[in-house]
Amino acid sequence: MALSERKKRILAAVVDAYIDTAEPVGSKAIAENAGLGCSSATIRNELAELVAMGYLEQPHTSAGRVPTAKGYRLYVNELMDKQKLSIEESEDINRRLNQKLQELDDTISDVSRLASQLTNYPAMALTTREAVTIVRFDLIYVAANTFIIVVLLSDHTVRNKLVRLPISVDEKMIRKLATLFNANFTHIGEEAITPVLIGSTERSADDTMGITAVISSFALEVLSSSSAPAAFVSGENRLLNQPEFRDPDKAHRLMSYLSGGGQLLPAESGLFDSSEVRVLIGPENVAEELKDSSVVIASYDAGDNTRGLIGVVGPTRMDYSAVAAKLRFLADGLSRRLGGGEAPPAGMHNKLIIKGDRNDE
Amino acid sequence: MALSERKKRILAAVVDAYIDTAEPVGSKAIAENAGLGCSSATIRNELAELVAMGYLEQPHTSAGRVPTAKGYRLYVNELMDKQKLSIEESEDINRRLNQKLQELDDTISDVSRLASQLTNYPAMALTTREAVTIVRFDLIYVAANTFIIVVLLSDHTVRNKLVRLPISVDEKMIRKLATLFNANFTHIGEEAITPVLIGSTERSADDTMGITAVISSFALEVLSSSSAPAAFVSGENRLLNQPEFRDPDKAHRLMSYLSGGGQLLPAESGLFDSSEVRVLIGPENVAEELKDSSVVIASYDAGDNTRGLIGVVGPTRMDYSAVAAKLRFLADGLSRRLGGGEAPPAGMHNKLIIKGDRNDE
DNA sequence: TGTTGGCACTCTTTATTTCCGAGTGCTAAT
């Protein structure tokens, strides 16, 4: 059953007003501001019906109306005006993006920090990585008891580790091991690195000193840490800006949920795919702690078959329109810079460097 | 002018009581609990004098007494019983330490997280690095337009970067560059990498494609990011556990100061040296935002001429004794594991790996 | 001189009451 045009406008007015005052909104205010030509009494009737239909509710008899989750949902889906960013805003985002991506790389910690600053809400960023494999091993002989393992991954990430042994190894052994590992350990998944494989490699190399074990455990570590989605939360404290979190206990609950990794956040379902900004309103969230907050999520292409997710958390009364616009823009910016082509975009002169090393949070 | 023995005991009793109730403590409570054989009236007289001397104050006439910064200072210096950790506690810390240090390495983010969990206060970790130099360059030829830069630093850290060029380079060129960089760019500081040096290297290599520039800018980046002290804050939200931060505004101020890097925190003076735990009480802090909080700091040996700092922030009414004991233990544990000897401690079998790569926050 | 019980006084906290007004729902008129 569809809502009349007028009901929609009224609902929108309520949500808009509530979003910026955080106070229940009354019929009179709507009649005056929302510029539809009827009096408060009429509005009252409509409001009563909207309450009956479950779009609004009132904290107590004789208070203004407040949107329900259902009301927000409709608002987000149909009513809200898709906000465009002002020129200054988008330029600001671009500037920061360039700045970040120049010196460091796409560390999710930067992305989340940026999102949080932009929206003034706590933000979380995470990436899923496709199954990654090792493409190439290099062992660099440094000294009799020291060498460096360098590993190139299929997502074009490089990882390394300095190994110091209690005993000496000669360069030949190192070279032999490198060859063996390149032959046996590349292009295979974590699960394929079995004790059997390790054992046989060890024998082929005549390695009696456990170096094979060291290298393969590094390989395992790298593969598992690369495939595990990494997450980073920042700006938890911004919650305290919101009047709904003036209660320290409530604030604390959510904040510690967030800082505690809260991977449950938006890490399910096919959220990564859609290029649309998604909104999860109050009870639509799975995590108990988020049942009366909202989450706005955008996903971006992080290059190399990796997708990233940016999420922002706030009260249900959150400025969906503005947040969505900002995240959309940010995600697009990231995709444009990180994603897509193997070939570096034209005009990147001093930025031939595409990827550096990374450490997970 | 020294305090009488009894005054000291009374002061200690006040501080102890206040630390765990967070409420002004009255004469009666002391008379009953602090087991010194005199009545509340006597205590009252003593309290009045302690107030006059500036060790205590009362929020208003007819309220109990609360320690002043001066009072806490005396307490910390002389009165508090240096707490020893219980066996369970120290075992717990050790266990976590081992766990952390095994898989990842001494990333300050882990250290700060650990400190925060242990003390239940926000914590910050940071390190100063001595001037670091590059000890060795390796360039790994991957494909015609791709190579990896691997750099070994004087602090035994390894950094790497994958470089993809818009054009082809042959392996000979890569090798030539590696030789040149090893000859010209090792064991020198950031400031010694001048445009002149870069230019002359470029000419010697017959490099017309700007590869020299890429490599040297990476070198610069690595050197500067390694020498800049890195800091990491965690557990800001734990502030909300403290009754003194029930006021959201107050909490918010401090939290955003902390999350905002708050490098001003304890990053001055020769704090890094002393092996003692330091306490900064309320107004003793330099940062305005910390004027009514306290900071407890321990420093540890992070190996390779690097020292690290662990700091914990809380209300002036903080459990100095417990926090100090925990930090002391934690710092010692870290020093033992990271610091000192070049040689890996005996008995580390599966842990031959000493250092992995690192990324700064 | 130092200690102690007693007591009046102060000032905060908490509970109770009162009051005000925003906003509603309903009804009757348009």
Next chain:
DNA sequence: ATTAGCACTCGGAAATAAAGAGTGCCAACA
């Protein structure tokens, strides 16, 4: 269907009252 009017409700603020915790001081005492 819309609207003006009006009685009614209910939460929140302000005002008032009561309760208690703790002090300071005095006078008595060892």
